[in-house]
Amino acid sequence: MKNIDSDKHLRGESLYLDDLPTLQGSLHAMVFASPTAHGLLQKLELEEARKSCGVWGILTARDIPGENQIGNIIPDEPLFAEKEIHYRGQPIALILAESREAARQARQKIKVEIEEFPAVTTAEEAFEKGMFITEPRTFTMGDVDRAFAKCAHVFEGKTFTNGQEHLYLETQAAYAIPAEGDQIKIISSTQGPSQVQKAAAQVLGLPMHKIEVEVIRLGGGFGGKEDQATPWAVMAALGAQLSRRPVKLVLSRSDDLLMTGKRHPYSARFKIGLDENLKILAYEARFLQNAGAAADLSPAVAERTLFHATNSYFVKNARLSVYSCRTHLPPNTAFRGFGGPQGMFVMEAAIALAAQKLKIEARHIQQANLLQEGDRFPYGQRAEQALARKSWETAYLHYKADDLCRKAEDFNKKHEYIKKGVAFMPICFGISFTNTPMNQARALVHVYRDGSVGISTGAVEMGQGVNTKMLQVAASCFSIQPERIKIETTNTTRVANTSPSAASATSDLNGKALLKACEQIKKRLLKTAAKELKTNPQKISLQNECVLIDKKDSGLRWEELVQTALLQRVSLSETAHYATPKIRFDKKREKGRPFSYHVYGTAIITAKVDGLRGTYQIESVQIAHDFGKSMNTAIDLGQVEGGLVQGLGWMCMEELAYDKNGRLLSNALSTYKIPDLFSVPERIEVVPLEDEGHEAAILKSKAVGEPPLMYGIGAYFAILNAMRAFQSDLEPFFNAPMTPEKVLTGLLKKQVKNKPLHVEKRQIG
Amino acid sequence: MLYLNDQKLSPSAPSGRSILEFIREEQQLKGTKLVCREGDCGACSVLLGSLQADGKLHYQNITSCIAPLANAYGKQIVTIEGLNLKNGRLNRIQQALKEAAATQCGFCTPGFVVALSNMALQKAMGKDLSPKDALSGNICRCTGYKSIERAAKQIFELLQREKPDLQKLVQLELLPRYFLNMPQKLKELQHQQSSNGQPSFQHTFVGGGTDLYVQQGEALSLGEVSPLCSQSQLSGISVKNNTYHIGAATTISQIREHPQWQKDFPKLHEMLRLVASLPIRNMATLAGNFVNASPIGDMSIFFLALGARLQLLHLAQNKTREIPLEDFFLDYKKTALQKGELIQSLSCPRPDAHTHFSFEKVSKRTYLDIASVNSALKICIKNQHITEARLAIGGVKAIPLFCKKTSDFLKGKELCSKTLRQATEILQDEIAPISDVRGSATYKRLLAQQLFFAHFIKLFPKTFKLKTLLA
Ligand SMILES: Cc1cc2nc3c(=O)[nH]c(=O)nc-3n(C[C@H](O)[C@H](O)[C@H](O)COP(=O)(O)OP(=O)(O)OC[C@H]3O[C@@H](n4cnc5c(N)ncnc54)[C@H](O)[C@@H]3O)c2cc1C
Numbered sequence A: 001m002k003n004i005d006s007d008k009h010l011r012g013e014s015l016y017l018d019d020l021p022t023l024q025g026s027l028h029a030m031v032f033a034s035p036t037a038h039g040l041l042q043k044l045e046l047e048e049a050r051k052s053c054g055v056w057g058i059l060t061a062r063d064i065p066g067e068n069q070i071g072n073i074i075p076d077e078p079l080f081a082e083k084e085i086h087y088r089g090q091p092i093a094l095i096l097a098e099s100r101e102a103a104r105q106a107r108q109k110i111k112v113e114i115e116e117f118p119a120v121t122t123a124e125e126a127f128e129k130g131m132f133i134t135e136p137r138t139f140t141m142g143d144v145d146r147a148f149a150k151c152a153h154v155f156e157g158k159t160f161t162n163g164q165e166h167l168y169l170e171t172q173a174a175y176a177i178p179a180e181g182d183q184i185k186i187i188s189s190t191q192g193p194s195q196v197q198k199a200a201a202q203v204l205g206l207p208m209h210k211i212e213v214e215v216i217r218l219g220g221g222f223g224g225k226e227d228q229a230t231p232w233a234v235m236a237a238l239g240a241q242l243s244r245r246p247v248k249l250v251l252s253r254s255d256d257l258l259m260t261g262k263r264h265p266y267s268a269r270f271k272i273g274l275d276e277n278l279k280i281l282a283y284e285a286r287f288l289q290n291a292g293a294a295a296d297l298s299p300a301v302a303e304r305t306l307f308h309a310t311n312s313y314f315v316k317n318a319r320l321s322v323y324s325c326r327t328h329l330p331p332n333t334a335f336r337g338f339g340g341p342q343g344m345f346v347m348e349a350a351i352a353l354a355a356q357k358l359k360i361e362a363r364h365i366q367q368a369n370l371l372q373e374g375d376r377f378p379y380g381q382r383a384e385q386a387l388a389r390k391s392w393e394t395a396y397l398h399y400k401a402d403d404l405c406r407k408a409e410d411f412n413k414k415h416e417y418i419k420k421g422v423a424f425m426p427i428c429f430g431i432s433f434t435n436t437p438m439n440q441a442r443a444l445v446h447v448y449r450d451g452s453v454g455i456s457t458g459a460v461e462m463g464q465g466v467n468t469k470m471l472q473v474a475a476s477c478f479s480i481q482p483e484r485i486k487i488e489t490t491n492t493t494r495v496a497n498t499s500p501s502a503a504s505a506t507s508d509l510n511g512k513a514l515l516k517a518c519e520q521i522k523k524r525l526l527k528t529a530a531k532e533l534k535t536n537p538q539k540i541s542l543q544n545e546c547v548l549i550d551k552k553d554s555g556l557r558w559e560e561l562v563q564t565a566l567l568q569r570v571s572l573s574e575t576a577h578y579a580t581p582k583i584r585f586d587k588k589r590e591k592g593r594p595f596s597y598h599v600y601g602t603a604i605i606t607a608k609v610d611g612l613r614g615t616y617q618i619e620s621v622q623i624a625h626d627f628g629k630s631m632n633t634a635i636d637l638g639q640v641e642g643g644l645v646q647g648l649g650w651m652c653m654e655e656l657a658y659d660k661n662g663r664l665l666s667n668a669l670s671t672y673k674i675p676d677l678f679s680v681p682e683r684i685e686v687v688p689l690e691d692e693g694h695e696a697a698i699l700k701s702k703a704v705g706e707p708p709l710m711y712g713i714g715a716y717f718a719i720l721n722a723m724r725a726f727q728s729d730l731e732p733f734f735n736a737p738m739t740p741e742k743v744l745t746g747l748l749k750k751q752v753k754n755k756p757l758h759v760e761k762r763q764i765g
Numbered sequence B: 001m002l003y004l005n006d007q008k009l010s011p012s013a014p015s016g017r018s019i020l021e022f023i024r025e026e027q028q029l030k031g032t033k034l035v036c037r038e039g040d041c042g043a044c045s046v047l048l049g050s051l052q053a054d055g056k057l058h059y060q061n062i063t064s065c066i067a068p069l070a071n072a073y074g075k076q077i078v079t080i081e082g083l084n085l086k087n088g089r090l091n092r093i094q095q096a097l098k099e100a101a102a103t104q105c106g107f108c109t110p111g112f113v114v115a116l117s118n119m120a121l122q123k124a125m126g127k128d129l130s131p132k133d134a135l136s137g138n139i140c141r142c143t144g145y146k147s148i149e150r151a152a153k154q155i156f157e158l159l160q161r162e163k164p165d166l167q168k169l170v171q172l173e174l175l176p177r178y179f180l181n182m183p184q185k186l187k188e189l190q191h192q193q194s195s196n197g198q199p200s201f202q203h204t205f206v207g208g209g210t211d212l213y214v215q216q217g218e219a220l221s222l223g224e225v226s227p228l229c230s231q232s233q234l235s236g237i238s239v240k241n242n243t244y245h246i247g248a249a250t251t252i253s254q255i256r257e258h259p260q261w262q263k264d265f266p267k268l269h270e271m272l273r274l275v276a277s278l279p280i281r282n283m284a285t286l287a288g289n290f291v292n293a294s295p296i297g298d299m300s301i302f303f304l305a306l307g308a309r310l311q312l313l314h315l316a317q318n319k320t321r322e323i324p325l326e327d328f329f330l331d332y333k334k335t336a337l338q339k340g341e342l343i344q345s346l347s348c349p350r351p352d353a354h355t356h357f358s359f360e361k362v363s364k365r366t367y368l369d370i371a372s373v374n375s376a377l378k379i380c381i382k383n384q385h386i387t388e389a390r391l392a393i394g395g396v397k398a399i400p401l402f403c404k405k406t407s408d409f410l411k412g413k414e415l416c417s418k419t420l421r422q423a424t425e426i427l428q429d430e431i432a433p434i435s436d437v438r439g440s441a442t443y444k445r446l447l448a449q450q451l452f453f454a455h456f457i458k459l460f461p462k463t464f465k466l467k468t469l470l471a
């Protein structure tokens, strides 16, 4: 089944927040943010701006009736800065005006005086200065020090992976509408409606039941709207509360880039030890996470880094620690993979370094260490239904990897200016929120008297196709036509206390809850049918809108059955709750079984580097992926391709740049480049692993949102391997993204050293 | 007056209003999306249909977020709503995209439909547009493009098979029926307009708007502008005495599609594919590129190497003067253009049999990106000797740089590695790059060297090897 929104999307008829008709009397809000990264607010002059044409008013922290606090995990984030400024782009005031243009003009008239302090922009600097969000965390397994002493080879190195801008096409947006009394309805472009509700209630000083949050759909989220849709929704709500008028707040692209956090940059050091047979005996890694100015979701992201620090490999002795470092950048946040990719990159770098030093191909080390059934992860969970080896072998055989490598070598012999590099990228990604209590969901199902069905869950549709999957769940349970089913908006008055749509777990959690609700109704309907047909409920089944007795058509149709049930006063509505079983994690011991299951896969990436210009192309990515028993191959394939390309972007071209004063330099689509049609591999191939699927996954169809992003990590190493083909003794460096600049300077390092482009000296003279 | 899809309108909005705002705010058509407001994503794509001298309608796709309404006067704007079939069914392009599961969050989707409709319309005008070229201005963050590409290829193959004209496009349900009436309707519109079509030069000059609207779109959107693209005295490409004469408002697409240029520069299509994207090239004028004076302006570099001269017209005094392009650039974003002056045209010599031309550009992303460093070289070789050389490099100084010293040095020298090794030292002396978001100064120096070598290695692969040049 194709995404159920396809037709509307393709005809331009889908409604996103900014497309909603603007109610009469609506005000347009615009945020005034700090132009400085770190300092003390000395003076805020709003008078001239307040007098500006069309301005209703300007709100600051002083206007907040409740608490000036929106922090989620840790309450360390004010909605508006009061005195201390912690990052450039931190909101200080909200302008409410009759039009966007009026708000924009007023914003230019605001004057602010800030006593400026030096800004800390890197995790290293924050680490040295002892600036942390939380206590560091360490996972250990085995006796690392003793193991290192026994290793035949030990290598140490460091890595950096830069952040990544989400670049959801639809910017952050909210529309708040005052309702009866002091109630507020917020339409928000958020992945976490309950979080918006909670924060709004706190700031507005109202109980949560007075705040209704509604989400229609998102024009992309990728984690960027999990926690960071909240401030804008709360601001709009505050504006509506104080003005008693509808308030629309849609961030311009430049405001969005400036004011919102991104994927966390990580700096890391690693030490890896191998025996003669290339078995990894010991591994140690220390991660410094650049969390930005407030906690946001950083502690949870940091945790997931540790969970994924050994990727698909069994490492008997491991010591992994992470420091969440506080800097003067916008609070960094969730982004597809949620810290996992940053952890996996370091492991792959360690293997690449070892391979280079041992003068072998990395794939030999990779292959020798893949997880097997029953192997323990450093956090204590055992690998069950482990598919690391199977995915590797499937990819290897299906794509004739030996041929591929040989062909690349032949190519390299024949070509002087262009060389190819091949890299393998196995992945293993844990499914579940690592914060166990978040692994719950609810669904509400109404069957209407005409036989049509309305479904509400906590899932937010943002392109990942969750609504389509929900519809499939209900349609297959009731065995009715998809056209009969409508997936309602996500709304906190219908389904409350939801977890955000994140962690790849949305379909699993909400789907399981939905299935439970549908099954309850179905049970009652079967009973009704049995009564009506004077038979035993066990003999009744539903198929294709018909009621069957002993698999034979009884003549009773779905619509009649529903009518009958209603007349017999049988409930046609149901709500159900689902909590993922068998998961737990003990943070004191840092051990447990945090994941419901793991998703596996292996990608083979081929890159082509132009040694003259330093440019490159990722030629092909060939994947064997563990879908379980995919319930929607079109949607799941789309997630794999889309996730992969985001990963490629992160590894290759997306270069976030802040200057030392915390000013964002990559502040537009012209300076922050994401993959376009030309830059994606000519060939992306995906084969599913032949697999039974996992019980904990909805209809055994495994979670697919995040894992494929990590295939992109292989691109870094494929490019590095192509560079090695130019220079076998190339000193590897692990500093992502691998831009053309790094390729060219890497390849010509010697030339520059031996014969500098003698200009520097001339410039002095 | 203009047409918005099949509706004739006389907009009350000022001529400087961006077409996107006009569509979304004034006309409340919400299918066209705002994402970047700087021409970089294609979510706001619309088609612009204009009547040609031969009475046929010519369509092109543009990014409406940075296009002034003035550039649509007398034309037809086609939005996603205007591509939908009336009966609520998906048209053939939409159907193909659906089948390929090429829409996820859907925010980019209308833009892709518009871009593929443009591909179909180009075919009806006898032009082959590859799927990649057709979609070169569209960004999608969800799908990873492969599904979109699969759909695009399918449509492309259909077009190759059917070789449709407009009538056929309608028959195949690639376009709604009303398109057939548009040539007639626009003809009538033109008759009504011709009376009050006097050029006005009192407001900000706008060519395509692709620089202006990125820099000051919000302010310009509030008032009137003076559009230059509709001025016939600023358009047209002709050849006289082996010299090209080109109207200043000629777009990059018009150069790229010009048969004579294609003949004179066999690699033209590929070279200019490196410049912006199809929709931007459809709008961007040569003069706009020069006047914007960006140190990495591709067309500035291109025409510096070609030895272009500009004809400037002072409007109030009605006086013209001519200057070589290299004298036009004075300092960072400062040009020799005086107040009240505009570029009327440019001229440059046609290449002869001994002339070789090469254009190189490296950027973070190969397409639709601004160069870290770009370079063009025009060189004449007789008997293994360089009789003329013009080297231009961008991104290495405050202005698009004509490398006079290096060019002078090369002239008269033997075409050999030694010459180049010496030349590259002079070149390093002539440039002074700074570090910025497009690369460090060291990198730009390296790139300048490499691209200089790349010109020669590409043009004379037998003569030059990188190893020897770097030795
Ligand atoms: C997404 C995007 C990608 C781009 N990529 C590239 C790229 O790869 N390479 C590149 O070089 N550029 C690129 N550009 C920049 C831009 O497209 C070019 O510089 C273009 O040629 C500008 O022409 P225009 O007609 O749009 O100029 P406008 O924006 O209309 O005008 C620019 C300036 O020139 C003045 N002007 C225009 N015509 C005349 C005239 N005849 N006489 C006097 N003054 C005049 C205007 O008043 C204004 O000051 C890109 C722009 C965008 C938006």
Ligand code: FES
Binding pocket: B033, B034, B035, B036, B037, B038, B039, B040, B041, B042, B043, B044, B045, B063, B064, B065, B066
């Ligand atoms: S909105 Fe991005 S190109 Fe117009």
Ligand code: FES
Binding pocket: A169, A219, A220, A463, B102, B103, B104, B105, B106, B107, B108, B109, B139, B140, B141, B142, B143
């Ligand atoms: S489908 Fe979401 S951006 Fe393309």
